[in-house]
Amino acid sequence: MDVFGSFSLLLAFVCAVYAFLGGMVAIKTRHPLLVKSTRQAGMATCVLIFIATLSLEYLLFTDTFSMAYVVSHSNRDLSTFYKFAALWAGQEGSLLFWSTLLSIYVLSVLIAYRHKNGELMPYVGVILAGVQIFFLTLNNFVENPFKTLATVSASGALEPFTRLDGNGLNPLLQYPEMVIHPPNLYSGYTGFTIPFAFALAALLARYPGEKWIHLTRKWTMIAWCFQSVGILLGAHWAYAVLGWGGYWGWDPVENASLLPWLSGTAFLHSVMMQEKRGMMKVWNVWLVFSTFLLCILGTFLTRSGVVSSVHAFANSQIGPWFVGFIILTILVCFAAYFKNRDYLKSENVLDSMVSRESSFLFNNLLFLVACIAVLSGTLFPVFSEWFTSNRISVGAPFFNKVMIPIGLAILFLTGVGPLLAWRKTSLDSLKRNFGWPLLVGIFFGIAAFVLGYRDGASMLCLFLCGFVTWTIVLEFYRGAKVIRARTGMSLMMGAHELAMRNTRRYGGYVVHFGMVLIFIGLAGAAFNIDTQKAMNVGDSLKLGPYTLVLQSGDTKVDKNYTAQRMIVEVLKGNKQIMLLYPEKRQFQGNEQAAGTMVAIYSTLREDLYVVYAGMDPEANVPVIHAFLNPLVKWIWLGGVWVVMGTLLALMPNRRATLVLAATTQPAAAVPGEPALTPHVSLREGHD
Amino acid sequence: MQTRAKFGVGIGVIVVSLAFLAWLGYGESKTYYHTIAEYQSLQGSARNHRMRLAGTVAPGTIKHLPGRIEFVLEEQGKSLPVSYIGTDPLPDTFVDKSQALVEGRPSSDGKFVAEHVQAKCASKYESAPGGDKPAPAATTQTSSTYSAQ
Numbered sequence: 136m137d138v139f140g141s142f143s144l145l146l147a148f149v150c151a152v153y154a155f156l157g158g159m160v161a162i163k164t165r166h167p168l169l170v171k172s173t174r175q176a177g178m179a180t181c182v183l184i185f186i187a188t189l190s191l192e193y194l195l196f197t198d199t200f201s202m203a204y205v206v207s208h209s210n211r212d213l214s215t216f217y218k219f220a221a222l223w224a225g226q227e228g229s230l231l232f233w234s235t236l237l238s239i240y241v242l243s244v245l246i247a248y249r250h251k252n253g254e255l256m257p258y259v260g261v262i263l264a265g266v267q268i269f270f271l272t273l274n275n276f277v278e279n280p281f282k283t284l285a286t287v288s289a290s291g292a293l294e295p296f297t298r299l300d301g302n303g304l305n306p307l308l309q310y311p312e313m314v315i316h317p318p319n320l321y322s323g324y325t326g327f328t329i330p331f332a333f334a335l336a337a338l339l340a341r342y343p344g345e346k347w348i349h350l351t352r353k354w355t356m357i358a359w360c361f362q363s364v365g366i367l368l369g370a371h372w373a374y375a376v377l378g379w380g381g382y383w384g385w386d387p388v389e390n391a392s393l394l395p396w397l398s399g400t401a402f403l404h405s406v407m408m409q410e411k412r413g414m415m416k417v418w419n420v421w422l423v424f425s426t427f428l429l430c431i432l433g434t435f436l437t438r439s440g441v442v443s444s445v446h447a448f449a450n451s452q453i454g455p456w457f458v459g460f461i462i463l464t465i466l467v468c469f470a471a472y473f474k475n476r477d478y479l480k481s482e483n484v485l486d487s488m489v490s491r492e493s494s495f496l497f498n499n500l501l502f503l504v505a506c507i508a509v510l511s512g513t514l515f516p517v518f519s520e521w522f523t524s525n526r527i528s529v530g531a532p533f534f535n536k537v538m539i540p541i542g543l544a545i546l547f548l549t550g551v552g553p554l555l556a557w558r559k560t561s562l563d564s565l566k567r568n569f570g571w572p573l574l575v576g577i578f579f580g581i582a583a584f585v586l587g588y589r590d591g592a593s594m595l596c597l598f599l600c601g602f603v604t605w606t607i608v609l610e611f612y613r614g615a616k617v618i619r620a621r622t623g624m625s626l627m628m629g630a631h632e633l634a635m636r637n638t639r640r641y642g643g644y645v646v647h648f649g650m651v652l653i654f655i656g657l658a659g660a661a662f663n664i665d666t667q668k669a670m671n672v673g674d675s676l677k678l679g680p681y682t683l684v685l686q687s688g689d690t691k692v693d694k695n696y697t698a699q700r701m702i703v704e705v706l707k708g709n710k711q712i713m714l715l716y717p718e719k720r721q722f723q724g725n726e727q728a729a730g731t732m733v734a735i736y737s738t739l740r741e742d743l744y745v746v747y748a749g750m751d752p753e754a755n756v757p758v759i760h761a762f763l764n765p766l767v768k769w770i771w772l773g774g775v776w777v778v779m780g781t782l783l784a785l786m787p788n789r790r791a792t793l794v795l796a797a798t799t800q801p802a803a804a805v806p807g808e809p810a811l812t813p814h815v816s817l818r819e820g821h822d
Numbered sequence: 823m824q825t826r827a828k829f830g831v832g833i834g835v836i837v838v839s840l841a842f843l844a845w846l847g848y849g850e851s852k853t854y855y856h857t858i859a860e861y862q863s864l865q866g867s868a869r870n871h872r873m874r875l876a877g878t879v880a881p882g883t884i885k886h887l888p889g890r891i892e893f894v895l896e897e898q899g900k901s902l903p904v905s906y907i908g909t910d911p912l913p914d915t916f917v918d919k920s921q922a923l924v925e926g927r928p929s930s931d932g933k934f935v936a937e938h939v940q941a942k943c944a945s946k947y948e949s950a951p952g953g954d955k956p957a958p959a960a961t962t963q964t965s966s967t968y969s970a971q
Binding site: 342403485486487488493496497500504508516520525526527528529530531532533535536537541544753754 | 854
């Protein structure tokens, strides 16, 4: 099976090279057969990569301990679930997994558009093959997952060698989130390859109009959704497994996942400027180029350990390859841009500071500054060492100082932007649109103060959350009211009908609401408290409204680990609420490999987060570390809304023909759309 | 043109104020990485920086004292006594011969006072004996992470 996998991988490389070179010739000659054969080579590349991945999974599942990768990341007692996940536990497997996920996108694109966009697709095929060649080079020649173990025999020759058991999976990765977090994040990273390929292809082919944006909109949203979910799952994993009480530490790898998310979010918004007003064309192209580059950079930071980090498990020779590929991509992007930049001329100019355009502009500016801040903070050790020979790192205070104001400003625009009219907004419409939301926001702010959340940034954040929520509610309400007046539907049904008629717009609002919930959760971080105590059985510990009593400790034996478990009773007032079981796990065969399992009692108001921190060496009694983290649950709830909103936005619009036929008022055809100044020509769009 | 000027001013104000905040945050949190040998040759004000040092925990030197934990870090033949005063318990991976990263400031008596300790254990994930290539995947854990999320 190892030879089979290895061979598929090599053949995939050959097919990708053919798709790349043949594709270039096909673009020149336009020979239909060549176009077809290179497209099919592209498809074959993907299928061969799938076969290689399946082979590696087969080797993992059959406990083939003659394979170096299987020995390093699995063992016999590992559960099926984690054997599957061992595919992306190590360097070689992760990179193969990258290729696999990319192939899913590439294959879908090649099949979906095989009879469409004949002018553009050969370019897209070549660019996708180019990216695949890079990863297949790594898979085949730098980090091959199909290496077998060998030992030097007495005669000096290399002989194959099989171990009885493997080393097991890194305990930190033996957690359910770790099985779904990497696939999500990687699906995000790889997914942005599609809009990148189409943007570059459109530029190279001078493909007319905004077609590439329409074509890639759904792909971008899918990638963005995976990226968002991946980031949140990673945060949840850090929260539940690392046991330090937080979910985000501005760790380089966390930052690496945030960077393409920031630029991708900016891109999702700024394309609307191009669709509606024909503006920001250069900007959009560069945003999508940057997003792709940041995805590659993110993979590089994660996999190469260039910035020493909690996550950077690996230190290997892939660094120069990635740097080379990033430089090459930048050069190609610049060359394409300078050759065809006249094609990207803007058709309109900005008219007013208070307009939809300007809100998009400031939204993009803030995302860009956020991106630069996170990028420079993350790479600071690398660059400071380069320029000054001193390796200097910056920590959480740096990121928080910059990112909190940016986050709040973006939250503000989330409320304001969608309600501003294109071109210019009148004072009257501002009053009409923002009076109630402001009042609700102020109410939220006061409520926060009364409830004891008295921190400047947090109160401002909660004020804005109230404000934005109300702007969203009003948007649904106004639209639903119009539909109710025409059809007699109930308000709820009207809101549903409204959302289905313009899924992109109302899906966007649902995503915005999800972000509001996430911001509510983030606002809670200012009020985290924690305490720690070495406790005998029967001792108690007070934290906020809770009292923790250590009941007893026991040992739990599982197939793959032995856990020291503490049984902690939680009391609120004098009422028993529940028992918590924080654990320390000792993984089999790894004397030093221990894992912490945090016990969390989670409510909407706060999380009680209890860690068994080990034995106190002097008194020889267990140490319990307890945290009280307000509002954390809102973050995960927000994530669910973000996903639901994205799914809504991905659905096709429902036609409202029946309803529209009954009316003769086309002006109100788009319910809730802010009044437009007369004589504005807006393009056909889907917003 | 006037609109353009307004946008220019708006963008300028945002960028400048964020740059100012970044500069403040930088001053507050910058941390120098040094090797133990470099650390020992630091002079004057350079000794007062916040810094991060890496080394291997010398076997048998971990001492639990009231309010602090002391140990010795070794790197390339140089050794450095460290006093850990953080409130969080040391990570599970912090044992004799583990690779540790300490963050803090020097004290006047020559000891290094660490507020955070990260440890990466040289476990058997590091290499597969008989394998043609080590598969690096060490676990790193941190004693206490940074105050904010």
